Amino acid sequence: MTDNAVRVLVPTGMLGGGFPPETVTRGLQLGADVIAVDGGSTDSGPYYLGAGVAKTARAAVARDMRLLLRAAASAGIPLIIGSCGTSGTDSGVDWVAAITREILADEGLTLRVATIYSSQKASDLAALPIRPLPPAGPLDPAVLDGCENIVGMMGHEPIVAALRSGADVVLAGRATDTALAAAYPLMRGMPAGPTWHAAKIVECGGQCTTNPRAGGVLATIDAGGFTIEPLDPAAACTPSSVAAHMLYETVNPFTMREPAGTIEVGDAVYTALDDRRVRVTGSRFDPAGQHTIKLEGARLTGYQTMSFTAIRDPHILGRIDTWAALLRTMITEWVSNTLRLGPDDYSFDIRLYGHDAILEKLDPSAAPPREVGVMLLVQAPDQETATAVAKVANPLMLHLPTPDMDHLPSLAFATSPAETERGPAYEFVLNHVVEVDSPVGLFRIHLEESR
16 A cells, blocks of 8 residues: 555456466556455356355466466555355355465465355344335245255455455455455455445446446545546557446445445536546445345256247248247146146246347347247256156247148257257245344355465
8 A cells, every 4th residue: 555545456357267477467567455356256157155155167267367466466465356256155165265375385375365155054144123115025944944055245355455464365254245355445445435436336346337248446535535547558448437336236326234224326427637547536435234144045946948940931030929829838738748747837938039038028029030949948847857848849949830721840059959958947945135233244264374
């Protein structure tokens, strides 16, 4: 920290997403005091939490971590990674920690690593005050017991505790994206308003710039506000690109709740310092009366098998909704007659890619599509049943005509075999917060011994 300011380097929006190495070098040259990067997300659905596995490739995470560990060691600054292993489960933290230890040994680096675990036991949570967030209702204890994995979303406090304990590298479980960038400046006494607002703007790296693919950003936080600068000299931050990030993943573009309080940016002013940097002032942070930790949980809902066929026949495409309705009816009848299964024994979904798979009836089109990909997604309590249903549907997805056709068309499966077993499927079932007396009480911090 220099000049009564703290400089936070965020190299990318997600660990394993990659970044140009020279942008991190530039961040160090600009005086970065800490490197912070998110390691996870719920964007890709509940599978990664339910299964406790990462969506990123190990090689991609190792590539990014090697560059960041070298940078942190050379500059003598902390490295903070949050939501390790995508969902922030204990297994995700251990996965990133194992990669980190391998790199440290390979590079001959002596950095102290702290791991912060955020997985929660249903039995421990059952005795705590838990309240729903809209639109969820009161929590049924059976929902907690049915979760494969539950994590608590930490704020900055456990990260600060790890840093104060002497950690050079902090590998945290599930955390708010903003907490990762806010922790070190708050520890160094920077004001909460500018710190939290800056953390929100830089959470996705270069997404607040005119070229999100070019690399990350550097946030300089001081007593009066903060300044955002892209790490690629060819990229730029503008008042619009910076302010726009408050629209990202927020219910209200002027406020955002953290475990400890609420970011308030309704009075913020965004000023271009030059053609690349933006200065922001007027941000506030209102402390909450009650500290809360958001819970995320995923439970197993069954097993899935998928088939995918393609239609180019103009006659069918001109009647695609009629054809799809017939397909649904025929699958139900054939499964009932051959497998003796009823509607409570399985479910299936048909999605017409190229027609209405994304918005369905919200965006109707009068013109027939040129081609359509038909995805059949079957779910059942076990994999064998899901695959059996998909196999029964196979002839229909290959040769089903419209009611007015006097011949069997030939459609095109995308793969052979046509059925792809997707394995276990999960769903998010918690949209609740637990009220806590201590912001670190639900989390377990382990600091490795010095080498």
